Amino acid sequence: MSQRSVILLGSTGSIGTQAIDVISRHPDRFSVTGISAGGANPTELARQAVALGVQAVAVADPAAAPALFAAIAEAAFAAGHTSAGVEVLAGPDAATELAGRPADVVLNGITGSVGLRPTLAALRAGSTLALANKESLVVGGSLVAAALQRPDQIVPVDSEHSAIAQALRSGASREVRRLILTASGGPFRGRVRADLKPVTPTEALAHPTWSMGPVVTINSATLMNKGLELIEAHLLFGVPTKDITVVVHPQSVVHSMVEFIDGSTIAQASPPDMRLPIALGLSWPERLDDVAAACDWTAPREWTFEPLDEEAFPAVGLARAAVAASATHPAVLNAANEECVAAFLAGRIGFLEIVDTVARVLDEHDGAARPADLTLEHLLAAETWARTRTNELLART
Incomplete structure (x- = not known):
C-alpha cells in the first residue's frame, strides 16, 4: 500500500487520539494533511498539528482561534521549526471546509449530528470516508447515500460495523440471513427498570469495558448507542432492521457477527481496542502490522451471550420504530x-x-x-x- 494522505476530524477526542497513535506507528503508510477539533483544548490541537506536520487546522469555535495561533507558534518554536506553513480555519463550517479538501482518507471522529456536513463534503470530494460519526448516517442516511461516488467509499470505524464489514467478506450479499450486533450491556447490565431510576451521571459514565467520550458513554448506558448502531447497520449494509438482532455480550470480545443462509455464523473477535477498527478504516481493504494485541487462545476464556432486556432498555425498539416511521x-x-x-x-x-x-x-x-x-x-x-x-x-x- 502506498502512503495515504489523511484528514482527521475530531483529532483531540477518543477516536482522534487513537488514530494518531496508529498513524504515528506507521509513518510510511500515512501522512496527515489536516486536523480539526471543537476548540476546547487549543494547546493539544496545536501540539498535534506541529507533531504531525499538517498543512491546515480547523477549529469550530472562532473564539479559540487566537489561542490556537499562539499555541501553534509556541509548539513550533519548541520543536525547532516555523509554524508559518500551518493554515488555521475557524468557525462552525471549518471542519466541513477541511473535509472537502483533497485527501485519500477522511476520518470523521466528530461526535454528534454536526458531523453530517463534513461527511457529505468528504464524499463529494471523492475521499474514502473512515466513518466513526454514526450520527451522519442516522440523521442523513439518504443524503449520504446520494453523495456516494463508489460503493466502497465509506469504511465503518465503529467496532461493530467494522466487524460486520469483515465478516461480510465470507459470502455474497444474497447469502446473508441476518446481522447480529453485540452490546456490552453497559454499566447497568442485569438491572430491571426500577433499579435505574436513581442512577447518577457518575455511575452512568463508568463503562465496564470501553473508554469513550461522555455522550457515547451515556448512550452506551441507556443502550441508545445500540439503537443508533442498528440504524447505521441498516443503512451501511442494506439489511432490513427486522433482520438485525442485538445481543448482550459483556466480555466485548466478539464485536459483531453475520449469519448466512446455510446456518453458518461468522464472527470477528479481538480484545476491546478501538485502534483495530480505526486502523482498518485508514488502510482498508489491507491490514496493518501489529495494531493491537490479539486474543490469547492458550488461556481459559468464557464468552457469554444474553438476550436484550427491552423493557429496561427500550432504546433499540425506539430506533426500529423511527426507521419504520x-x-x-x-x-x-x-x-x-x-x-x-x-x-x-x-x-x-x-x-x-x-x-x-x-x-x-x-x-x-x-x-x-x-x-x-x-x-x-x-x-x-x-x-x-x-x-x-x-x-x-x-x-x-
Whole structure:
C-alpha cells in the first residue's frame, strides 16, 4: 500500500487520539494533511498539528482561534521549526471546509449530528470516508447515500460495523440471513427498570469495558448507542432492521457477527481496542502490522451471550420504530437524545427520563418528508423542532 494522505476530524477526542497513535506507528503508510477539533483544548490541537506536520487546522469555535495561533507558534518554536506553513480555519463550517479538501482518507471522529456536513463534503470530494460519526448516517442516511461516488467509499470505524464489514467478506450479499450486533450491556447490565431510576451521571459514565467520550458513554448506558448502531447497520449494509438482532455480550470480545443462509455464523473477535477498527478504516481493504494485541487462545476464556432486556432498555425498539416511521424520524431520535443526554449530565433530569423523553418527542413528530424528497433543509428543520420540543418537555419536569 502506498502512503495515504489523511484528514482527521475530531483529532483531540477518543477516536482522534487513537488514530494518531496508529498513524504515528506507521509513518510510511500515512501522512496527515489536516486536523480539526471543537476548540476546547487549543494547546493539544496545536501540539498535534506541529507533531504531525499538517498543512491546515480547523477549529469550530472562532473564539479559540487566537489561542490556537499562539499555541501553534509556541509548539513550533519548541520543536525547532516555523509554524508559518500551518493554515488555521475557524468557525462552525471549518471542519466541513477541511473535509472537502483533497485527501485519500477522511476520518470523521466528530461526535454528534454536526458531523453530517463534513461527511457529505468528504464524499463529494471523492475521499474514502473512515466513518466513526454514526450520527451522519442516522440523521442523513439518504443524503449520504446520494453523495456516494463508489460503493466502497465509506469504511465503518465503529467496532461493530467494522466487524460486520469483515465478516461480510465470507459470502455474497444474497447469502446473508441476518446481522447480529453485540452490546456490552453497559454499566447497568442485569438491572430491571426500577433499579435505574436513581442512577447518577457518575455511575452512568463508568463503562465496564470501553473508554469513550461522555455522550457515547451515556448512550452506551441507556443502550441508545445500540439503537443508533442498528440504524447505521441498516443503512451501511442494506439489511432490513427486522433482520438485525442485538445481543448482550459483556466480555466485548466478539464485536459483531453475520449469519448466512446455510446456518453458518461468522464472527470477528479481538480484545476491546478501538485502534483495530480505526486502523482498518485508514488502510482498508489491507491490514496493518501489529495494531493491537490479539486474543490469547492458550488461556481459559468464557464468552457469554444474553438476550436484550427491552423493557429496561427500550432504546433499540425506539430506533426500529423511527426507521419504520419516516425519513426524518431517525434525525429526531438523535437530536432529542443529544438534548436529553446533555440535560442528564447537567443534573437536570433523571436517567430514565432520557429515553422516555425521546419516545415522547418521536410520538409527536410528523415525518412528512419521503426519502426521495428529503433535503438537508428538511433534516435541519426536523432537528431544530426536536431540540426545541425536547427542551420544552424537559422544562416541565
